[in-house]
Amino acid sequence: MKTITSRDNPLYKELKQLAASSQARRKAGRTLLDGVHLCQGYLTLRGAPVHCIVADSALANPEVLDVVRRCEDLHAHVTALPDPLYNAVSQVDNGIGLMFLVDAPVRAIAGPLTQSAVLLDNLQDPGNVGSILRSAAAAGITQVYCSAGTAFCWSPKVLRAAMGAHFVLEIYENVDLAALVSSATVMVLATSGYATRRLYDVDLRQPVAWLLGHEGQGVADDLLALATHQVVIPHLGQIESLNVAACAAVCFFEQLRQNQA
Amino acid sequence: MKTITSRDNPLYKELKQLAASSQARRKAGRTLLDGVHLCQGYLTLRGAPVHCIVADSALANPEVLDVVRRCEDLHAHVTALPDPLYNAVSQVDNGIGLMFLVDAPVRAIAGPLTQSAVLLDNLQDPGNVGSILRSAAAAGITQVYCSAGTAFCWSPKVLRAAMGAHFVLEIYENVDLAALVSSATVMVLATSGYATRRLYDVDLRQPVAWLLGHEGQGVADDLLALATHQVVIPHLGQIESLNVAACAAVCFFEQLRQNQA
Structure with a gap:
């Protein structure tokens, strides 16, 4: 020493x-x-x-x-x-x-999406990004792709919120999500408060790339249009929407529930 | 003016x-x-x-x-x-x-728990508390009871994270949760990483009081012992647990999913 x-x-x-x-x-x-x-x-x-x-x-x-x-x-x-x-x-x-x-590993994308993944479009809040990484790791999703506008995953705040999830994940940053989604061979699901298809009505017993967007504006329109489906988490009450990290957890664990059922 | x-x-x-x-x-x-x-x-x-x-x-x-x-x-x-x-x-x-x-309304508890509710035991992080209030409101749960050690719900950070959920909720603070749980006429479910009963194996088509604990230590042992059941959200991978707000969202929306199925 x-x-x-x-x-x-x-x-x-x-x-x-x-x-x-x-x-x-x-x-x-x-x-x-x-x-x-x-x-x-x-x-x-x-x-x-x-x-x-x-x-x-x-x-x-x-x-x-x-x-x-x-x-x-x-x-x-x-x-x-x-x-x-x-x-x-x-x-x-x-x-x-x-x-x-x-x-902080810088990874080059090796090919098209072929397994379950998380795609983060312009997520701003480090606590949200960290919570999503932690939920993904806990749900067995190992691939994470972040657009250039998303908070740097290896920042101290994201690291603290993710509680070690980084070390079991493959994290790609500064990714062109439109190109990634366009070439994907797996289903790409974007969450949107305006969607009509319920999360629970999609068969999630297959690889899914989950596309999650900015805290205020959601997923950018051009990306939304490229997704296989837009899905909504049905809710009650007068509150308009869920926090994006809460939304992510519900999606990832619904996929795991279906896979384990 | x-x-x-x-x-x-x-x-x-x-x-x-x-x-x-x-x-x-x-x-x-x-x-x-x-x-x-x-x-x-x-x-x-x-x-x-x-x-x-x-x-x-x-x-x-x-x-x-x-x-x-x-x-x-x-x-x-x-x-x-x-x-x-x-x-x-x-x-x-x-x-x-x-x-x-x-x-910031100070409410006196009117009687025993008879409907779905959220019980927060010593939650520290205002962002987590706010996210949980938001998820509860979105899932149609309107009653929230907080122990004395939980972050003050009407603080600016909790208010910002909850995005207006406060205004549709009945929030009770400085609550003796042990007394509340002991007198409850509804099922009280505590989440715990050590539980063996899976969330999905419980019939949630009835009122549930969700007992959630401190970010690091979880629900206090004496409270855990009073719960009707301890439940775990099954997960994969090497990551030990979920963020408490993510865990809350999965629980509340699993209840809503069962109720709407």
Whole structure:
């Protein structure tokens, strides 16, 4: 384990940049995982991080120490920081003092859609994106495609909300969704409050690409027109619509229910 | 329409306090609705606000002007503020310049649970609470009971996430959930990742009180023990659980699906 005590250290400067700027994270293709839960998940599902960063005071925590030892066993870099330096890069208030620097994989699309997937068109809210990734992983859907306007999936807020789902998913960003939908060999279902076909009237015992749109405006019209079907989740009452992450969960788990019935 | 130009005006001071402090909102039993959507919803579903507050520049917006006129027709107080004063109390960046001061109803529980309801045990995240209120309203569930540890439902973040659901719901806060569950005449279902009974194996064509718990710890053990059944949403993959708001949506809409089948 190394120790950094200077704010001028190049690694520390990199951490500061990645912590402060979404643009820096996208440009570097790297991000920070903050907290024991995310770091444990990464170790188990993806292996060694680029770098394990630990606050001096956190070395007294058995869970943190276990993660540090697992990193050392994998010959990953481990660096300790004095608490004030650590706290200046952590985005979690009263966090536990452990973070990983990891690569945010940039994937090239290999071919047309042939299995169940989630397509996110211009989703803005990191909490919604994270919740959708978590629901997809829990429902056994592993492919996620995001348009250029969607929140960066490897941002700290999305990572926190997804609770480790990233590590079992294949996430593609900056995707031309119109081209992807046009070439798909699976059914593409777009949710829309204006659709007349009920979700429950579609046979979901087959791969489905779920197309979900912007929180306010929904799926863009040109994309909607390319979907196999538009479906609505029937609802009661005077409330116009569901939150997009709630809508996603209902869709994914209705598919799983039909498949398991 | 009146105009306030002094920061020492008593109404303006009240607005500043309500905007800044959750404690002030709870103590006053009042809150602020920020934005056209929430204000329109309130007017339609609840009627006149205590006070309609509008930024000078927003009076050029036809939607805002329509809301102002509807308030005047209902003989509600309307007050215009210079933009700098308005912006100092608004919690919405680049908002439209319209807010309502409204009462946050404090309800006394009238009797035992006899219809479908949502019970929130110690839910922390305002976005989750808001999303659950929105899903409940959309699924036709109108009663919501919150333990003392749950986020204040009438806080700006919960109001924004719920998108007007508050105005069709009966929300009870600081509720002794153990007493409520013990006296319930309807089935109480608690969701738990450790349950063995599948959600889909329960006949939901009857009133159900849905008991949902803290984001990290779930429903408290003593409450869990009082539930009629603990149920799990079957899932695939290595991800341990769903976000509580996603879980709520799946439960509420499975009940609606069974009722409509």
